[in-house]
Amino acid sequence: MSPRSPEQNQAQREETRQRILMTALKAFAEKGYAATSISYIAKEAGISKGLTYHYFNSKEDLLHGIFHCLNSFSGEAIALLKNKSPQEQLRLTVEMTFDYIQKNPDLMRFMTSLALQPDAMVTLKEDIKMHKQQTIDVYTKLFSTLNYPAPEAEAYYLGAMLDGVALGSLALQEDYPLAAIKEKILNHYQL
Amino acid sequence: MSPRSPEQNQAQREETRQRILMTALKAFAEKGYAATSISYIAKEAGISKGLTYHYFNSKEDLLHGIFHCLNSFSGEAIALLKNKSPQEQLRLTVEMTFDYIQKNPDLMRFMTSLALQPDAMVTLKEDIKMHKQQTIDVYTKLFSTLNYPAPEAEAYYLGAMLDGVALGSLALQEDYPLAAIKEKILNHYQL
Amino acid sequence: MSPRSPEQNQAQREETRQRILMTALKAFAEKGYAATSISYIAKEAGISKGLTYHYFNSKEDLLHGIFHCLNSFSGEAIALLKNKSPQEQLRLTVEMTFDYIQKNPDLMRFMTSLALQPDAMVTLKEDIKMHKQQTIDVYTKLFSTLNYPAPEAEAYYLGAMLDGVALGSLALQEDYPLAAIKEKILNHYQL
Amino acid sequence: MSPRSPEQNQAQREETRQRILMTALKAFAEKGYAATSISYIAKEAGISKGLTYHYFNSKEDLLHGIFHCLNSFSGEAIALLKNKSPQEQLRLTVEMTFDYIQKNPDLMRFMTSLALQPDAMVTLKEDIKMHKQQTIDVYTKLFSTLNYPAPEAEAYYLGAMLDGVALGSLALQEDYPLAAIKEKILNHYQL
DNA sequence: AATGAATGAGGGTTCATTCAT
DNA sequence: CATGAATGAACCCTCATTCAT
Incomplete structure (x- = not known):
């Protein structure tokens, strides 16, 4: 059932994490931490809001x-x-x-x-x-x-x-x- | 005409204004502008939320x-x-x-x-x-x-x-x- | 102590009442009842907010x-x-x-x-x-x-x-x- | 990819949207647009206030x-x-x-x-x-x-x-x- | 009769976070 | 792993109304 090897999984995980991180960095830098919503970051990163919470426990954690x-x-x-x-x-x-x-x-x-x-x-x-x-x-x-x-x-x-x-x-x-x-x-x- | 004399009024106004200003300054300094709510400032200043808007048109105006x-x-x-x-x-x-x-x-x-x-x-x-x-x-x-x-x-x-x-x-x-x-x-x- | 005769008083009362009424009518007509504040009416009529309540018990009463x-x-x-x-x-x-x-x-x-x-x-x-x-x-x-x-x-x-x-x-x-x-x-x- | 199938999602979305719409219609009709609060509509529709804004950008949008x-x-x-x-x-x-x-x-x-x-x-x-x-x-x-x-x-x-x-x-x-x-x-x- | 400072409830709106699927 | 509908608390702000003077 699992088409991806654990390594591939791991790689994908890391990549997604990085994408979120970079998107958030850009947003925080441009609009400020308080003015940036998780929704916005998720949309910019092309993922769902919920997924963000798989990678980071909270907005502060993201920071x-x-x-x-x-x-x-x-x-x-x-x-x-x-x-x-x-x-x-x-x-x-x-x-x-x-x-x-x-x-x-x-x-x-x-x-x-x-x-x-x-x-x-x-x-x-x-x-x-x-x-x-x-x-x-x-x-x-x-x-x-x-x-x-x-x-x-x-x-x-x-x-x-x-x-x-x-x-x-x-x-x-x-x-x-x-x-x-x-x-x-x-x-x-x-x- | 005015029952409270204009001077009294003016004095009271100035005092309240200053109290709000000082309270807000303290709050903004300690918690940051974005993280400070008007509610909090009002409570700290011992006045109602609405009164803040009698003296300042908006949070930004207060800043x-x-x-x-x-x-x-x-x-x-x-x-x-x-x-x-x-x-x-x-x-x-x-x-x-x-x-x-x-x-x-x-x-x-x-x-x-x-x-x-x-x-x-x-x-x-x-x-x-x-x-x-x-x-x-x-x-x-x-x-x-x-x-x-x-x-x-x-x-x-x-x-x-x-x-x-x-x-x-x-x-x-x-x-x-x-x-x-x-x-x-x-x-x-x-x- | 009372420089105005009762009749003068009465006349002034009536005039003020009418001014409030006409101002409110204009405002209600232009902006709608809900969107018109007592503050605004008072300011337009050149009187204080409080005085409005001497003449009308409530906003609805004014209506x-x-x-x-x-x-x-x-x-x-x-x-x-x-x-x-x-x-x-x-x-x-x-x-x-x-x-x-x-x-x-x-x-x-x-x-x-x-x-x-x-x-x-x-x-x-x-x-x-x-x-x-x-x-x-x-x-x-x-x-x-x-x-x-x-x-x-x-x-x-x-x-x-x-x-x-x-x-x-x-x-x-x-x-x-x-x-x-x-x-x-x-x-x-x-x- | 989606755990709730897109169709399910779509159906649920449409149903909730309609419930809000119908509730708002009833409320606006009975009490008037200005006198109806989003709070009231949400309560009547049995949903949270926030959800209303998931479906309509503003009160006017709802109208x-x-x-x-x-x-x-x-x-x-x-x-x-x-x-x-x-x-x-x-x-x-x-x-x-x-x-x-x-x-x-x-x-x-x-x-x-x-x-x-x-x-x-x-x-x-x-x-x-x-x-x-x-x-x-x-x-x-x-x-x-x-x-x-x-x-x-x-x-x-x-x-x-x-x-x-x-x-x-x-x-x-x-x-x-x-x-x-x-x-x-x-x-x-x-x- | 008249003022306007002050209140407090409520309005529209946003958003971090959760959760069923 | 992934979604996005749903929540609820909090936010900024407005305003009818009251009241000391």
Whole structure:
């Protein structure tokens, strides 16, 4: 009766899960978490509402799923830095962030907003904390390799800078002088 | 003609309006705009749901009200800078921001989150833009007086920094090394 | 302490009452009874909401007031027929109705809709019945004078005709051939 | 793929839709459109309020649904006239209308009241216009076949008559001499 | 006689979630 | 695994009505 092998099943499962995740990410990014309904996500993903609940227990669970997905994306970004000189790594980090801000403002807004989730969503808060910490760790190692005197403070400094630019850019949009700021940051680190 | 004198009326009106505004501010800050219901605000303010609509045409109008209220607060903050030396003004700006982040994290979160509202709320976006621009203008003038070579870029740079610190601090909470970053910023500007 | 004489008071009372009534009539006619709020009426009449309740116990009471007012208007219309020949009276009745349909469609709609009020408003139903009956009586007497064989049936016939024209005209608006129908009716009665 | 077969689903959907439609029709007819709440309709239909919105996008949409439903009824009525002589068709039209007035006064009231909705409901107005026009067209053709000199005017005349009788009967209820008027109309057309 | 702040019930509508199939 | 009809709670908002002054 079962025409599909367990592996095929598993693959299909994973694919559907990913499709839901990506659809939700797009929707959340464009319209905001609260303004996006499960109905809408299901329709966009081409599946039924009920099926969504086979893959995710709740809307909040879906949010968690997206977060982890995003997390793995940023892992990929970090992977791109491999086998580069520390200088180059630093430069690329800044470049990639500015690129992202410019090209995916919706996604950027969504990710930034995650940090401001109300206190209710405790587990998500933990995840976000961990992620932020990881980013800081990467930066810290970088500044350490580059022999900066206070690498951790420097890491937080850079992190804050990039977050702040994202926030300002989202608020002022085209009026925000992204290029000038980028220049200034690169100069600051003599890149 | 009026049995309750116009002044009494006016006073009562203003007081109730302020109570709603403050209650809403607290609620929005703690739970987020979308997650806060008018019902909740009314209950917290000790008034009926309907009365809220006597003072504000809609939930979004209430948000605008809060924003303008906050705006006037920040006007007061700027006023504090008067009659100080430029150096002192710069130092105070940084100090006050860090103070705010530490003492009113909820409020800070609310203000930061305003920039992340979905695009739907166009008028709010305009208000936020104007406010951000004003802040940048103040900073620019400051850096101009201090003979910085690119005062405007410097202004955006400082603005981004402070916003980024707020964001990071809200995400990492007690784990965020506010003091160290503050030190670093003050050093950067030789304050 | 009382600067106004009782008569002046009385006069003012009556005037205010009339203003409310006329304002409500206009609003009900234009927007419909359900869609018109007491607030709106009060504002249009230039008085406070509370005062409205000094003159009318409820919104429904206001509707009754309007009905009686309208009733007296139609009394005036009937008065115009005095000292005219029966033929002329009949002709004028038809002419005046068509005139009204054309010039005051909103009011016509309101009056017509009164006849269809839900069963809830029993007292109004009674009033309407009485008014319809009066109209029929006037017509009956007319046809009686004109020696029609079945004056009462003829009266109902004419009444239905005029009501039906009003209804059709309200539905089809400019597309309704008011002139042609009027011609036909006048011909029917050889006027 | 679907566990409930599509046909089952379709059938269930149609049945529920019809139940809502019929319940709403009854309620609108008895209490009027504005005075009927979706809550009430849902309760009467034995379903949840939310489900109503699964089938109709809004209260106004529900009204449209009813209108179209009624429209198809009147189509059936017209179908009954087929294969009858013109005289007979005319007679049947009058008979059926009087029958309807007597047996379904609520429904009649609802249909009549449609023409009196405030101008806000533009799309409905269009539908009503079309329906009225169709009725007139049928009458016109009839009178044309019967060689009346001005068939269209005659059609409007008959339409107005029947509408007016409905209105009068709804207002005066048992006091309205339906039989006498019917006689008079049939006589008028020598039926 | 007059005001308008305040109430509270209810309206239309949305949506996360469940469940029979 | 998959569907979508159904639920019910909550949401934003309106408004007739009351009442202290």
